Amino acid sequence: xxxxxxxxxxxxxxxxxxxxxxxxxxxxxxxxxxxxxxxxxxxxxxxxxxxxxxxxxxxxxxxxxxxxxxxxxxxxxxxxxxxxxxxxxxxxxxxxxxxxxxxxxxxxxxxxxxxxxxxxxxxxxxxxxxxxxxxxxxxxxxxxxxxxxxxxxxxxxxxxxxxxxxxxxxxxxxxxxxxxxxxxxxxxxxxxxxxxxxxxxxxxxxxxxxxxxxxxxxxxxxxxxxxxxxxxxxxxxxxxxxxxxxxxxxxxxxxxxxxxxxxxxxxxxxxxxxxxxxxxxxxxxxxxxxxxxxxxxxxxxxxxxxxxxxxxxxxx
Numbered sequence: 001x002x003x004x005x006x007x008x009x010x011x012x013x014x015x016x017x018x019x020x021x022x023x024x025x026x027x028x029x030x031x032x033x034x035x036x037x038x039x040x041x042x043x044x045x046x047x048x049x050x051x052x053x054x055x056x057x058x059x060x061x062x063x064x065x066x067x068x069x070x071x072x073x074x075x076x077x078x079x080x081x082x083x084x085x086x087x088x089x090x091x092x093x094x095x096x097x098x099x100x101x102x103x104x105x106x107x108x109x110x111x112x113x114x115x116x117x118x119x120x121x122x123x124x125x126x127x128x129x130x131x132x133x134x135x136x137x138x139x140x141x142x143x144x145x146x147x148x149x150x151x152x153x154x155x156x157x158x159x160x161x162x163x164x165x166x167x168x169x170x171x172x173x174x175x176x177x178x179x180x181x182x183x184x185x186x187x188x189x190x191x192x193x194x195x196x197x198x199x200x201x202x203x204x205x206x207x208x209x210x211x212x213x214x215x216x217x218x219x220x221x222x223x224x225x226x227x228x229x230x231x232x233x234x235x236x237x238x239x240x241x242x243x244x245x246x247x248x249x250x251x252x253x254x255x256x257x258x259x260x261x262x263x264x265x266x267x268x269x270x271x272x273x274x275x276x277x278x279x280x281x282x283x284x285x286x287x288x289x290x291x292x293x294x295x296x297x298x299x300x301x302x303x304x305x306x307x308x309x310x311x312x313x314x315x316x
Contacts, residue, residue, distance in 0.1 A: 006018060006019050006020070006021070007021045007046065007049075009049065009053070009119055011053070011114070011115040011116035011118075011119055012114055012115060012116055013094075013116075014092070014094055014114075014116035015116075016116055016119040016120050016123060017123070018045065018046065018049050018119070018122075018123045019045075019123060020045060021044060021045050021046030021049065022044050022045070022046060023044055023045045023076070024042055024043070024044050024076055025043060025044060025045055025047075025048060025073065025076040025077060025125065025127065025259075026041075026042060026043040026076065026077055026257065026258065026259045027042055027076065027077075027078060028041065028042040041258070041259075041281075041283060043259045043282060045122070045123070045125065047259075047282060048122045048125075048127070048253065048259075048282065049119055049122045049123065051253065051282035051285070051286070052118045052119060052121075052122045052253075053115065053118075053119060054286045055251045055285065055286050055289055056115040056118050058250075058251060058286075058289035058290075058292075059118070059249065059250060059251040059252075059289075060112070060113070060114065060115070060118070061298075062131070062249055062250045062251070062298075063111075063112040063113070063118075063129065063131060063249055064111075064112070064113050065111060065113070065135040065136050065137070066111060066112075066131045066132045066134070066135055066136070067098050067100055067107075067109035067110075067111060067131075067132040067136065067139070068109055068110050068111065068112060068129050068130065068131055068132070068246075068249075069083055069084065069085050069109070069129075069130040069131075069246045070083070070084040070085075070110065070121060070124070070126040070128075070129060070130070071083055071084075071126065071127055071128035071129075071130060071255060072084055072124060072125050072126050072127070073125050073127050073255050074125045075125075076125075077127070077255045077256065077257065081255065083130075084110075084126070085107050085109060086107055086108055086109075087108050087109065087110045091110070091120070092120065094116070094117075095110060095111075095117050095120065096110070096111035096112075096113045096117070097109065097110060097111060098111050098136040098139075100136075100139050100244070102244065109132075111136060112129065127252075127253050127254070127255045128248060128252050128253060128254055128255055129248070129249045129252045130246035130247065130248055130249065130252075131246055131247060131248075131249040132244070132245075132246055133145070133146060133240065133241065133245070133246075133247060134195070134199070134243075135195070138195055139243070140198050140199060140243060141195040141196065141197065141198055141199075142193060142195065142197075142199055142202050142241065143192065143193050143194070143195040143301060144190055144191070144192060144193060144247075145190070145191040145193055145202055145205070145206055145241055146188050146189070146190055146191075146238075146240045146241060146247045147166060147188065147189040147191075147206065147209075147210065147236060147237070147238060148182070148186060148188055148235075148236075148237035148238075148239075148240060148247070149162045149163055149166070149186045149187045149188070149189065149234060149235075149236065149237075150185065150186050150234065150235040150236075150237050151185055151186055151234050151235075152230060152231070152232045152233065152234065152235070153232075154185055155234075156185075156275070156276050156277060158220065158234045159185075159186045159187050159234065159277070160187075160270060160275070161220070162187075162220070162221060162234045162236070163179060163187050163189060163270055164270065165213060165216075165217060165221070166189050166209075166213060166236075167179075167189065167267060169209065169212065169213055170189070170191065170209075172310070172314070173209070173307040173310045173311055174302075174306065174307060174310065175191050175302055175307050176191065176192060176297055176300040176302065177189050177190065177191050177297070178190045178191075178192075178264060178293075178294045178297040178298065179264070179265045179266070179267060179269075179270060179293075180250055180262055180263060180264045180265065181261075181262060181263045181265060181275075181276070181277050181278070181279055181280065182248060182254070182262050182277050183248070183252075183253070183254035183256065183260040183261050183262040183263070183277065183278055183280075184254055184256065184260075184277055184278070185277050186277055187277065188247065188248075188262075190298075191302075192297065192298045192299070192300060192301040192302070193301055193302060193303070193304065194301045194302060194303045195301075196303045196304075197303065197304055199241065199242050199243045201304065202241050202304065203238065203241040203242050205304050205307070205308060205311070206238035206241045207223070207238050208311060208315070209238075209311065210223045210236035210238050211223050212311065212314060212315060213236060214236055218233075219233070220233055220234060221233055221234055221236055222234070222235055222236065223235070223236050223238075225239075248262045249262065250262060250263070250264050250294075251263065251264070251285060251289060253282055254278075256278070258278065258281050259281050259282045259283075260277075260278035260279075260280065260281050261280045261281055261282060261285035263279065263280040263285050263288050263289075264288075264289075264293045264294045265288070265293050266291075266293040266294075269293065
């Protein structure tokens with residue numbers, strides 16, 4: 001991509017102008033994705049746009065209808081970051097928006113319903129898309145529950161072990177679940193819900209699940225919110241299960257060296273010795289997406305009533 005000329009990209013019925021496509025957002029350096037310590041690639045805004053265009057068919061089902069918080073890095077990962085909730089007035093009228101309540105007023109969030117919107121956001125250097133766990137129309141009722149497995153350091157073996165333990169407990173509760181690398185240090189375990197309960201109930205259930213698991217493995221797992229209380233134990237974080245909280249979207253790029261991607265994986269891949277939170281980058285995440293690792297998982301939504309009764313029985 002020579003020069004700084006804008007590039008025009010057609011996506012469906014809309015045309016998106018990509019400004020300065022050769023602008024480097026992820027500079028070359030050391031400590032590549034996957035923690036292998038090797039040299040990592042340099043990626044430009046044009047590369048980001050190309051990645052999001054390629055992954056759009058797999059990513060959009062996880063974005064449509066959801067309020068977004070955009071993590072923007074106009075000068076790349078080494079520059080300032082800002083988190084954008086309100087949709088600027090200059091955004092094209094064809095980009096979907098949803099107005100949601102907040103304390104003392106409302107916020108007009110961007111919603112990404114199509115490829116053109118995804119590419120427009122990439123042009124805005126919105127590297128990472130953080131999504132609500134609920135959808136427009138029923139923002140108080142989440143259709144996803146997320147457990148964030150957050151290690152004390154960069155110990156992925158502890159994450160792997162915690163995921164197995166949590167998966168076994170969710171199986172016992174007869175709840176479907178899916179795994180995703182965060183592109184940072186840990187894994188997310190995602191449970192599809194029927195959107196029949198409000199955030200407070202879902203959060204309470206997630207907290208109880210985490211506490212049951214932590215109590216059974218108190219030497220390795222904790223629900224302590226304060227870092228000083230965790231020691232070397234892995235933190236079972238359920239804080240995202242609340243109104244107006246967000247979680248990184250599947251297939252979104254993270255603002256870290258090497259452009260790692262939050263990538264859905266199958267439960268079988270948990271045993272892969274090469275697996276790491278930063279295993280996939282914008283260079284190869286589309287290949288993983290094409291394997292459809294969550295095939296069928298997100299269509300098995302459940303209400304939490306039966307699982308609550310099973311959990312209460314386990315707790316005695």
